[in-house]
Amino acid sequence: xxxxxxxxxxxxxxxxxxxxxxxxxxxxxxxxxxxxxxxxxxxxxxxxxxxxxxxxxxxxxxxxxxxxxxxxxxxxxxxxxxxxxxxxxxxxxxxxxxxxxxxxxxxxxxxxxxxxxxxxxxxxxxxxxxxxxxxxxxxxxxxxxxxxxxxxxxxxxxxxxxxxxxxxxxxxxxxxxxxxxxxxxxxxxxxxxxxxxxxxxxxxxxxxxxxxxxxxxxxxxxxxxxxxxxxxxxxxxxxxxxxxxxxxxxxxxxxxxxxxxxxxxxxxxxxxxxxxxxxxxxxxxxxxxxxxxxxxxxxxxxxxxxxxxxxxxxxxxxxxxxxxxxxxxxxxxxxxxxxxxxxxxxxxxxxxxxxxxxxxxxxxxxxxxxxxxxxxxxxxxxxxxxxxxxxxxxxxxxxxxxxxxxxxxxxxxxxxxxxxxxxxxxxxxxxxxxxxxxxxxxxxxxxxxxxxxxxxxxxxxxxxxxxxxxxxxxxxxxxxxxxxxxxxxxxxx
Numbered sequence: 333x334x335x336x337x338x339x340x341x342x343x344x345x346x347x348x349x350x351x352x353x354x355x356x357x358x359x360x361x362x363x364x365x366x367x368x369x370x371x372x373x374x375x376x377x378x379x380x381x382x383x384x385x386x387x388x389x390x391x392x393x394x395x396x397x398x399x400x401x402x403x404x405x406x407x408x409x410x411x412x413x414x415x416x417x418x419x420x421x422x423x424x425x426x427x428x429x430x431x432x433x434x435x436x437x438x439x440x441x442x443x444x445x446x447x448x449x450x451x452x453x454x455x456x457x458x459x460x461x462x463x464x465x466x467x468x469x470x471x472x473x474x475x476x477x478x479x480x481x482x483x484x485x486x487x488x489x490x491x492x493x494x495x496x497x498x499x500x501x502x503x504x505x506x507x508x509x510x511x512x513x514x515x516x517x518x519x520x521x522x523x524x525x526x527x528x529x530x531x532x533x534x535x536x537x538x539x540x541x542x543x544x545x546x547x548x549x550x551x552x553x554x555x556x557x558x559x560x561x562x563x564x565x566x567x568x569x570x571x572x573x574x575x576x577x578x579x580x581x582x583x584x585x586x587x588x589x590x591x592x593x594x595x596x597x598x599x600x601x602x603x604x605x606x607x608x609x610x611x612x613x614x615x616x617x618x619x620x621x622x623x624x625x626x627x628x629x630x631x632x633x634x635x636x637x638x639x640x641x642x643x644x645x646x647x648x649x650x651x652x653x654x655x656x657x658x659x660x661x662x663x664x665x666x667x668x669x670x671x672x673x674x675x676x677x678x679x680x681x682x683x684x685x686x687x688x689x690x691x692x693x694x695x696x697x698x699x700x701x702x703x704x705x706x707x708x709x710x711x712x713x714x715x716x717x718x719x720x721x722x723x724x725x726x727x728x729x730x731x732x733x734x735x736x737x738x739x740x741x742x743x744x745x746x747x748x749x750x751x752x753x754x755x756x757x758x759x760x761x762x763x764x765x766x767x768x769x770x771x772x773x774x775x776x777x778x779x780x781x782x783x784x785x786x787x788x789x790x791x792x793x794x795x796x797x798x799x800x801x802x803x804x805x806x807x808x809x810x811x812x813x814x815x816x817x818x819x820x821x822x823x824x825x
Contacts, residue, residue, distance in 0.1 A: 391443070395449060431459065460480075474573060557803065579663045693744070724744050
């Protein structure tokens with residue numbers, strides 16, 4: 333049997349001997365001491381590195397949620413897209429799974445920012461996205477970047493040229509490839525859609541090991557199913573993203589409410605006329621069984637030293653919010669607002685605790701009903717140092733078919749971003765998430781594919797995707813027929 337020559341850079345370092353390939357008989361890595369070398373599939377040459385170092389594998393075993401353990405057999409640090417294609421083909425031949433791992437974070441604190449093992453590759457090969465971290469070009473209208481570049485890196489680079497991505501997540505230290513594979517939601521979703529909706533083209537490695545470029549007019553089906561497609565049809569390695577002129581400053585209006593109906597009415601008013609380019613909301617769970625409070629945070633952008641007059645911006649809203657504050661900051665400071673929040677959670681010791689998040693898209697017509705039922709089930713201990721976001725957007729702003737939304741013109745993001753005390757038992761919270769998800773589905777809601785919902789069944793996924801289930805399964809069969817890619821989503825168990 334002829335085997336490809338081994339590259340020194342393709343060798344793995346094992347515990348006691350050099351790993352030379354994969355033993356198809358024992359289904360384990362084969363070393364130079366392996367007596368059954370006739371059953372060994374050699375590791376193909378790559379420009380990057382592949383390692384089975386236990387410390388490295390352990391670092392990729394958990395994600396930000398701290399709710400699952402998905403230890404890979406090996407970790408690939410690719411030097412280029414061809415390395416990923418090579419390893420995908422190797423994995424297919426040996427019945428291994430492969431998943432891209434964003435390794436997001438700040439100040440060297442890198443980890444997968446999936447919440448429930450979505451980016452895991454248990455017993456397979458994890459790909460370190462941060463090995464692909466180059467910003468290739470920035471023009472007045474777009475930027476081309478590797479998938480491992482973070483939104484923070486791109487934002488800083490574009491702001492230096494007076495530009496900005498139109499849609500940013502609240503926490504910027506996430507990989508671009510990771511968020512556009514899920515969707516990527518932020519405070520401008522009502523104006524620009526998801527981050528995936530700002531993508532002009534992608535380079536992608538399919539589950540058959542093909543390296544393709546996809547745009548709205550080239551490999552169109554792949555383009556629309558890879559973006560917000562949960563990594564099921566390919567691994568995005570590069571993307572070209574829209575840019576817009578960046579404002580200099582931000583005037584932040586914060587309005588507090590004690591009444592849910594008034595809060596939802598004012599949210600809808602602001603959404604309908606689009607007077608603010610940034611609009612979010614938060615529900616504040618109160619101690620001692622007190623009723624929740626509600627908060628709208630709306631942002632107006634401006635240049636120079638004269639901020640916009642608040643009177644026309646607040647016209648038509650309920651005249652009696654319980655409290656209104658107005659603050660001015662730079663655009664950059666506002667876009668990085670979550671950094672101080674994250675630093676505080678880290679200092680308090682909550683960052684590495686289990687985090688049973690829940691992210692839903694609620695139909696606007698049923699949002700009040702769902703919140704009225706769900707909020708009494710949440711306590712301040714459930715939220716911990718986290719927050720519960722809730723704000724509306726127009727569903728037609730989401731242009732990719734696998735970004736599934738309720739069948740209504742308006743939906744609300746319900747984003748339970750818990751940071752409980754480190755001693756918090758997540759099991760009851762996971763059960764609560766499942767109960768809330770089932771109830772939300774009865775009301776016409778859909779998942780946003782982050783968060784922790786246990787025991788998702790094939791029927792659950794078919795219900796979630798609805799008419800788009802055929803789209804997903806057809807493209808999966810075409811581009812990943814062996815179901816090699818991204819097993820952690822558990823869409824195709």
